[in-house]
Each structure stands twice: as C-alpha cells, then as structure tokens.
Amino acid sequence: MISLFLWVIYPYLALCIMVVGLLFRYNYGQLHWGAPSTELLEKKTLRVGSLLFHWGIIFAFIGHVMGILIPRSVYDYFGVTEALYHFNAILFGGIVGVITWVGLLVLIFRKIYFKRVRKKAGLSDFATLVSLLIIVTLGTSMTIGYNVMVEPYEYRNTIGPWFRGILTFRPNPLLMVGVPLLFQIHVILSFALFALIPFTKLVHFWTLPARYPARAPLQYRSRVNYRKE
Numbered sequence: 001m002i003s004l005f006l007w008v009i010y011p012y013l014a015l016c017i018m019v020v021g022l023l024f025r026y027n028y029g030q031l032h033w034g035a036p037s038t039e040l041l042e043k044k045t046l047r048v049g050s051l052l053f054h055w056g057i058i059f060a061f062i063g064h065v066m067g068i069l070i071p072r073s074v075y076d077y078f079g080v081t082e083a084l085y086h087f088n089a090i091l092f093g094g095i096v097g098v099i100t101w102v103g104l105l106v107l108i109f110r111k112i113y114f115k116r117v118r119k120k121a122g123l124s125d126f127a128t129l130v131s132l133l134i135i136v137t138l139g140t141s142m143t144i145g146y147n148v149m150v151e152p153y154e155y156r157n158t159i160g161p162w163f164r165g166i167l168t169f170r171p172n173p174l175l176m177v178g179v180p181l182l183f184q185i186h187v188i189l190s191f192a193l194f195a196l197i198p199f200t201k202l203v204h205f206w207t208l209p210a211r212y213p214a215r216a217p218l219q220y221r222s223r224v225n226y227r228k229e
C-alpha cells in the first residue's frame, strides 16, 4: 500500500496539482506570471549566483534526460558500457551538481544578506530556494557521494523505467521498492517541488525560455552614466 501511494498515487497527485495550478494561474494570474527581476536592488551577487545556478540546472536537466528518459538499451546498442556511462555521469553530473549547488547558496545568501532584496522577498521565494537547495544537495550527494563511496547505482534499471512508466500511464511501483533511500527521497521531494511550481516564481520555467533570447533587452543604467548622455 505504501509503495502504491508513494510511487503511483503521490506522483500523479503532484503532477495534477502542477498542471491544474499552472492552467489556473495562466488564466487568472497572468500579470504575475514570471520571475520579476530584483536586479535593480542588487546586481553583482545576483549575476554570480544566477549564472552559476541557471547554467548548472540546464546541464543537470540534460543529464536527467540522458539518464532517466533515454532507455539503457539505447546506450547498450551504441556500445556504451556500464563503466563508461557511470564514469561520465559521475564526472559531468558531479561538476554541474556542484555548480548548481554553489549558485543556490549564493542566491540564498543574497536574499538574506541584502536588506532591500530581503524585504522584497516573499515566503514563496524562500520556500523555492530552500526546496531547490535540499533537492540539489541530495542529487549531488547521490552523484558524487553514493556512486563513489558505496557503488555506482544503476538507476537506468529502476528509476528510469519507473519514471517513463509514470509519463506513459503504465506505472510500476515495484521498480522503486529496492532503490536506495537517498535516491527515493530525491524523487519524492522533486514531485513535491513540481506541485509547488504554480505557486512560485518557478512558473517562468514553462514560458520564459521561448521568447527570452529574442526580446528587447531591458536597460538598467547607473545614474552617473545617465547624466553623461
């Protein structure tokens, strides 16, 4: 019963909250859809934290697609051995995990340290950053902790097919039963984060990348430069 709840009912519940919540917010709260910039309040630390976090998470996302969405049989077909796969996953996953983690720490430090940024931040901003920090800390310790100190865990036989089963409406909870606890908690908290998305700035994940590169740049000019012109 617990397995059925954790690995079938709970993930679908979280995904339902995400989809319905996003549709509702898109229809009724579009003015607040996005991640309002706080660049005007503090720029230097934001630049460091935001760049580290966003580049890190983009590559971690690509890593998840490669390890979770692409079946192991594809790697076997192209002759990628288990050892070669895990060597690369640990090396590159470890690097992007640490980059994302450091970026998050910088962003959290900025939210707390700079008074103007702190005053503007709401509960949902802190909840987002802290839940991201917990999930990324767990993910990175799986990649460079568990895999190196215990054994390279073959999640392509368990978490991968289970996750694809969720997406294709053929869930098999038994695949998740023997998975190490660290990995299980990472997945459970990730689904909690998915359910949280509609209530936070993370909504920008679903729309921002499409138009962002082509839109006109916003100019933040210092008063000194402004007077000169």
Ligand code: HEM
Pocket (backbone or CB within 6 Å): 059, 060, 061, 063, 064, 067, 068, 089, 090, 093, 094, 096, 097, 100, 132, 135, 136, 138, 139, 140, 142, 143, 147, 155, 159, 163, 183, 186, 187, 190, 191, 193
């Ligand atoms: C249900 C969705 C998710 C699943 C099934 C999943 C699964 C995994 C697995 C199996 C690993 C270990 C990779 C390895 O050992 O080589 C991992 C690592 C990691 N995860 Fe997730 N994850 C999910 C969601 C997330 C989310 C939402 C985030 C961040 C917001 C995240 C961030 C990370 C990071 C930073 C790492 C370490 C770097 C890497 O190996 O890519 N994961 N995840």
